[in-house]
Amino acid sequence: MSRKVHRHNRATGEETTCGPAQLDKMLTEARRSMSWLRVGSAVAQQQTIRDFGKSRAKALKDIKAKLPMRQRAGMPKPKRKRDALPTLNYNRNGFRIKGGRLHLAGGIVLTVVWSRDLPSVPSSVRVYRDSLGHWYCSLVVVAETVPLPATGRALGVDWGVRETASTTSDDHDLPHAQHGKTAAQKLARYQRMMARRRTPKNRPDTAGYRRARKAAAKVSKKIARQRQDTGRKWAKTVVRDFDALAVEDFRPKFLAKTTMARKAADAAIGATKAALVEMARKHGRxxxxxxxxxxxxxxxxCGAGAKHALPLSERTYTCTACGAVSPRDKNSARVMLVRAGLNPASADLVSPAPC
Ligand SMILES: [Zn+2]
Structure with a gap:
């Protein structure tokens, strides 16, 4: 399977832009002349080339639009067997599910451990291997909505380092779970091991390097799972208790210089935000x-702006215009509500102390 994935480099050699029809024609010709290519399924190869073409077209468009480097989609890199994880996409013609087993084009039959029942007929499937060597199938289905009773309440959510989520309700704050505090040390150790064992470019990886990489991947995966689990549990109670959510649209900065603590906090925020958005969608909030x-x-x-940003050490917000005093994160969470046009009165009030 990986052979098919990394051999699609032919498409990169072409300087002209090709439409899907032309690419399909090129594939048909290539399959005629190369016997090893015929061994694999045409559907999967077709999809690989189309996905590649799509991401390349997006990169070209961004370059033409002169977007700054940071926002630009990267050119798709040719995949190499030794450093790319195998993944294949099958569209509707490329697979079917029969008797609980997944039949892929090219005569591949997979016995699948289903994580849940399918709510509808899937429109496509992606088969991939993760960094630990486990194989997964990800099926695209029409999302179902499970409505919950209305509560008439709104919640403002602000993300942070100490508390992953500070909200306008004292009962719904989420403290930073400190997942992987010890795991982070372990991870750092494996990463140092990888650095020591790295071979020069164009040389195959050593067994020791691969072992260290696998161990590092295992630790990261464990931390990621814990974060996701915590995020989902919190999102469930939030979505149950509130109809409308005003959420800070946090985007991590991926700065190389940030501390380990900041990176961990950012990852926790990312996982929690994703869980909240998905849970809200599921329940029609x-x-x-x-x-x-x-x-x-x-x-x-009162909406007045302070002249200077508060230093992170300053935990209290004191308004010079109206005299309201509130914990810094609670003030920010309320600002989310105001900015979203939601009535803060429908939220649990943070009582402003008079000066
Ligand atoms: Zn004020």
Whole structure:
């Protein structure tokens, strides 16, 4: 399977842009002349080439639009067997499910351990292997909505380092779970091991390097699973208790210089935000994603802006205009509600202390 994946480099050699029809024709010709290519399924090869063409077209479009480097989609890199994980996509013509088993084009039959029942007929399937060597099938189905009773309440959510989520309700704050505090040390050790055992470019990886990489992947996966689990549990209670959510649209910065603690906090926020958005979608709740700019500088009570950003060490927000005093994160969470156009009165109030 990996052979088919990494051998698609032919498509990169072409300088002209090709439509899907042309690419299909090229594939048919290539299959005629190369016997090893005929061994695999045409459907899977076709999809691989189309996906490649799509990401390449997007990269070209971004370059033409002169987008700054950071926002630009990268050119798809030719995959190499030794450093790319195998993945194959099958569209509707390329697979069917019969008797609980997955039949893929090319005569491959897979016995699948189903994680849940399929709510509808899937439109496509992606078969892939993760960094631990486990194989997965990911099926695309029409998402179902399970409505929950209305509560008439709204919640503002602000993300942070100490508390992963600070909200306008004291009962719904989520402290940073510190997942992988010891695991992080383990991970760092394996990463140092990988660095020591790395071979020069164009040389195959040593067995010791691969072992260290696998161990590092295992630790990261474990931490990621714990984060996802915590995020889902929290999202469930939030979605049950509130109809409308105003959520800071947090995007991690991926700075090389950030501390381990900041990286861990960012990863926790990312997993929790994703869980919340998905849970809200599932239960038909409204999510307003609020742009995070200056939310920590604004007074949720009167809307006046502070002249300077509060230093992170300052945990209390004191408004110079109206005198409202509230914990810094609670003020930010309320600003989310205000910015989303939701009535803060429908949220649990943070009582402003008079000066
Ligand atoms: Zn104020």
């Amino acid at each position: 409204t999510v307003h994603l609020v742009h995070p700019a200056h939310t920590t500088m604004e007074c949720a009570q």
